[in-house]
Amino acid sequence: MTDEIMAPDSIAGVGQGDVAADTLVRVNDLVKHFPINKGIFFRKQVGAVQAVSGVSFEIKKGETLGLVGESGCGKSTTARCVLRLIEPTSGRVLYRAETAGTAGKRTEIIDIASADKDTLRRLRRDMQIVFQDPYASLNPRMTVASIIAEPLVVHGIGDRAERIDRVKELLKVVGLNPEHTNRYPHEFSGGQRQRIGVARALALNPTFMVLDEPVSALDVSIQAQVLNLMEDLQNEFDLTYLFIAHDLSVVRHACDRVAVMYLGRIAEMADRAALYERPMHPYTHALMSAVPIPDPGKEKARRRIILEGDIPSPINPPSGCRFHTRCSRAEFPLCSDEEPHLREIEPGHWVACHFPEVKQVV
């Protein structure tokens, strides 16, 4: 896309008018299929893993959107497509970029999914990611200073001395000792490493951050420290988060709005309060009822919905509603024939089910 302000409808079908002023990211019908190839000399595609099959959502400025689901539901793939760390098969990822130009601030809507290399490179300063595993995401042979300064080097910001100052400042911001710049990742605990990952993500003053299971690998007491830190940083630097997680209780704490994914599609999406107090999709019910509550009284009183079997393969997903093979409410042939679309059942509460129904499961 160009550096100019987009005229309405300059991207076919989607103009600036379609992206509300308070929206930072808008994902339209995102699809990602990973091809399965066979043969050594004559490789041919024999199928595809349909990791993400038509996902649409918006992220408002300054909010935290939670993307939650079980392994293989496509939540991480979605996030990586949003940042274009992998190439989406189709769909749009519209991003509201603000650049300070000669004539003051300019706003432009850029389609990340089709942006060229230079535009992407410019945008990457604005969008960062924190990964799940603080052991795997830091190069063990680099010092903390070179890890955190790397984005600055890549984008050619500052000289050596300025970068060291920035690194020290960032270490302080994430609650680490600024004197520890010359240490290596193995000298830090899991929680501290995650802070290093956060400092690296903050180095370029981003607007938008993808947090891909940022606390899943941490112990409870450390998890709380990192969650508190992420919240402080959001307030301090006015950050917008896309928070990927499998833990519904972490999401309830950390997110303003939540989208529940199942087999590459969004099953339900709503504000935090609506989703947890009035969940409507049978999969959301099952998922919530499976999460244990640290309260013996409540645990004894609860009736757990036990789902039958395993999650079907995304290579050959079920017809119609993808959840119909495990759903207690499924009615045939409707649910096995017709794909339920994501509908707005109440204001801001979207459900993809033919028979949505509020159910108390907490």
Place this chain on the structure above:
Amino acid sequence: MATNTVLLQVNNLRTYFSTEEGIVRAVDGISFTIHEGERFGVVGESGSGKSVSALSIMRLIEPPAGNIATGEIIYKGRNLLELDDESMRRVRGGEIAMIFQDPMTALNPVYTVGNQLIETITLHQRVSKDEAFDIGVSALNDVQIPNPKERMKDYPHQLSGGMRQRVMIAMGLSCNPSLLIADEPTTALDVTTQAQILDLMLHLAEDRDTAVMLITHDLGVVAGFCDTIQVMYGGRLAERGTTDEIFSETYHPYTGGLLGAMTRLDEVRAERLYSIKGAPPSLINPGIGCRFAARCDFVTERCHKETPLPREISPNHWAACHYAPDLDLARVKREEAVG
């Protein structure tokens, strides 16, 4: 249901590992009792000694790397630490079975599920291979694996994570042990699969009166599953009591902190979670005093100088804190938090 008959009694167990940096006191003097049919939860973070205490019971700590320095492990009246290897092998699997967190590493990838089940069964029961096959099929059937006869021919990689853990449970229970030790059995699984597996374990243990020692880092899991909970910290006991009391009448600041630090499905907590400051202690030369002292909000000078011994503060409710039960933990537990 838990009875009053003692099944396993661990007295003053100390398991140390020697490393280049020094001796790691992974388990440093813990004592507890598990009754027949009891569901005993052990909760703690990484490095709290919960897994090592389980491995010590199974005598799976191999010298010279690690050794059980002192202690007694009395199972049905016999001290397991004094058994010869042959008798211990009969206890392992036959009397006490163990299932692990990662079923992919616990199962042998080059043998079929059937092979491994039959091996376990013929090791502990005097049956022919054909009979063992039938016992194996019915064990798979008990853990609700569809088409068990077909699955006997499968290799572990052909099964999903949940199915593999079911195989492990089937294997563990195939010889009707009196005690099943489950070390983080659901940590590697998705929540809905976790619910399936816990539900299954609960029912199987109940049907067979098998006592279960469930090791986990998740206070939510033990809340619904266990009769008794033991909270460990830094290789020692922090607190032990009935499940209800651990949650409602918490004595130890660490237990309180864990409860306050947890995110919850059923309520929105205060803006900020309670965070236990710092990180767990090194267990190399931990020195004297309370191991939680450096992270405790209620710490006094006494805590650094004097090791708190576990005391039975109210019937069957133990805590290792100088100031239990007089601390006001409501602030730490974030009980006031609603919204």
